[in-house]
Amino acid sequence: MSIRKPLLFCLLGLTSLCAMPLAAALGESGGAASKGAVRADLTPEDRARVLAVTAPTGDFTKPEAFEIMQGGAATSMAWPDRDAFSHVSANQDFEGEDRFKLGNALFRKFWVSSPSSTEASDGLGPLYNARSCQSCHLKDGRGRVPEAGEEAVSLFLRLSVPPRTAEERAALADKRQTRIPEPTYGGQLQNFAVPGVRPEGRMVIDYRDEPVTFSDGTTVTLRAPTYSVADLQYGPMAKDVLLSPRLANPMIGLGLVEAIPEEDIRALADPEDADGDGISGRVSEVRDPETGAITLGRFGWKASTPSIKVQSAEAFAGDIGISTPLKTDAFGECSNVQAECRAAPSGIQERLGPVEAPDPVLDLVAFYSRNLAVPARRRVDDTAVLAGKKAFYEAGCAACHQPKFVTSRTAEDPAQRFQLIWPHSDFLLHDMGEGLADHRPVGDASGREWRTQPLWGIGLTETVGGGTYLHDGRARSLEEAILWHGGEAGAARAAYMGMDAETRSTLIEFLESL
Incomplete structure (x- = not known):
């Protein structure tokens, strides 16, 4: 497995991570697993390694191994400018890059x-x-x-x-x-x-x-x-x-999300809150129009698309x-x-x-969408960013914004196979409280439930040209987005509101580094 390492890798202040092989983080084997999920693509030995590599960290004094590479070997190391979300998966082969360019032309095409x-x-x-x-x-x-x-x-x-x-x-x-x-x-x-x-x-x-x-x-x-x-x-x-x-x-990282094994997402669900942590994520099950089978919904604001x-x-x-x-x-x-x-x-x-x-x-459009690369993290070893990461974990944000997965060994596209990725989402439905409720059920999602939004790339939202957050863009800043959280996320919101101004600032800096 090769990873492209252009000069920008070092220009971003990440020279200490440039030479680390991805396989080392996974002990030459991997895949995501949580709470004892059983994956068909892994041996028992692999599963043990997976549990170790995807376990939440308790050390906030330094970056985790390969934390910079949010999209695994597919991560884009291009300069984070307005085109930061428009690069092809860095590990695509030449034939794949050609298909990506064709898909890009169709994605941009104006119909008449x-x-x-x-x-x-x-x-x-x-x-x-x-x-x-x-x-x-x-x-x-x-x-x-x-x-x-x-x-x-x-x-x-x-x-x-x-x-x-x-x-x-x-x-x-x-x-x-x-x-x-x-x-x-x-x-x-x-x-x-x-x-x-x-x-x-x-x-x-x-x-x-x-x-x-x-x-x-x-x-x-x-x-x-x-x-x-x-x-x-x-x-x-x-x-x-x-x-x-x-x-x-x-659009970034969609192919990697599609390559997360269904078992790993289902393993995070706790619809009856059996562990008593106040988080009761539910899976969304949908009928796939291609196959007619009931399968996991993981795309869209209500996880209603397979x-x-x-x-x-x-x-x-x-x-x-x-x-x-x-x-x-x-x-x-x-x-x-x-x-x-x-x-x-x-x-x-x-x-x-x-x-x-x-x-x-x-x-071709689906291939293009599947291969829009996640940009590399910035400032991963910055003191303020590390402090903000600690605040993010201690507030309970990571309970829904699950940091890490490893994609399937058998993913359809080789570029998405066997990658340690950092989407910061569990892709489950959560009750987000009355403030965000639209009172409109869609599939398995009630009028108060939303899929956990992936956070990778969120720090480049304004750079690329978005500038607002949440399902309707009501939040004009990351802080406003946090303050709209309620329901299962109410405790995390309360924790944020209880922080002093400096700690709140570091948490936002952590999000801006994603």
């Missing part, structure tokens, strides 16, 4: 309405939120909350209604559906449309200030959002409609209105009662097949 003289680029909408994947995932990072008077592009408003019939309840129970779409406007409000079709409406965000005062007298003002809809073009929404915003997530390919297909359909072999409706989010939308031309071309984005478009 039909009919068009630009062959194989039409089929947009008819209703849509964005014209390209990159429009939502800015510089492959997170989305942006719209300014006053600006149309939302990378912040969506999801829609659903409670089940009303036995058939709808059965569809939710056997996981054929994760939610029931609003009868007229579907599963997502579409604020753009192709010529000749009316957009559905627009999202309205109102903020109110909520001051929070620390024990030392310091006051931070949170902004609490309220969401509504305006300018509806297809009649009123159902009175019992459930609204919930979604900010586009950063794979990168499925997530990509759903984004093509729901956000851009482009059909793929996994989501074949060429009219995207057009509901059956939106006649003018259903009557618009599609982008299907007979010679290319029955969908607007035929093979290998979806596979």
Whole structure:
């Protein structure tokens, strides 16, 4: 296994870690395991080594071995500038880099309405939120909350209604559906449309200030959002409609997350809080549309998606209105009662097949998404960062933001196999309290539950161009994001609020180093 070590490795002040072989950290074997999980890809000897290498540290006087390499051998060592989230996995081979570049071109591609003289680029909408994947995932990072008077592009408003019939309840129970779409406007409000079709409406965000005062007298003002809809073009929404915003997530490390063995994530679940620590993470189980099997959901704000390919297909359909072999409706989010939308031309071309984005478009976009590298840590041996790491652990943050895993030996892509990674997430559902509740169930997630957000790369959010945090971008700083934590994370929030100003500052410095 080779690791690229450019000059930047030393420019970042990490020369003491440059020469350490990854295999040494794993004793030549590895994989993630927790609480006695049994993995099919490991021998008993491997599992013992794994438990040792993924155990939480108690030594905060120095960095852990390979802590800099957040994404294992796939970690990008490029300079952490605005393109920090846009680099290929560092251990991809030349053929993989070529596929990555093709996927990148498709990820950035702007789709146009039909009919068009630009062959194989039409089929947009008819209703849509964005014209390209990159429009939502800015510089492959997170989305942006719209300014006053600006149309939302990378912040969506999801829609659903409670089940009303036995058939709808059965569809939710056997996981054929994760939610029931609003009868007229579907599963997502579409604020753009192709010529000749009316957009559905627009999202309205109102903020109110909520001051929070620390024990030392310091006051931070949170902004609490309220969401509504305006300018509806297809009649009123159902009175019992459930609204919930979604900010586009950063794209880095997705392939490594997909390569974490399912057993390791399940082993972290404690739905009845049997150990009495106040943390009761639950797994999200979903039906995989590719196989029809029930499997672990690990992607998305509610962990409602099983794979990168499925997530990509759903984004093509729901956000851009482009059909793929996994989501074949060429009219995207057009509901059956939106006649003018259903009557618009599609982008299907007979010679290319029955969908607007035929093979290998979806596979290339999924490959690209799977191989966006996690950037290297910065300042891992800085005194303040180490103190902040200690505060992070002592506050209980690591109980949900699980620092380490090792990926499967049998991962589909060799670049993701057998890597010690540091996502700082358990990928489980947690009750985050009333403050963050959207009261909109999705699959196994209740209206108060969210998947633990991975923290790798979070310190480069502003550098890349995001700048806000949480599922709807309400938090304008990492501190605000912490202060919105409640429910199972309430004790960690209280611990943070009980820290003196210097300790709080070091904890933020630790997060900024990720």
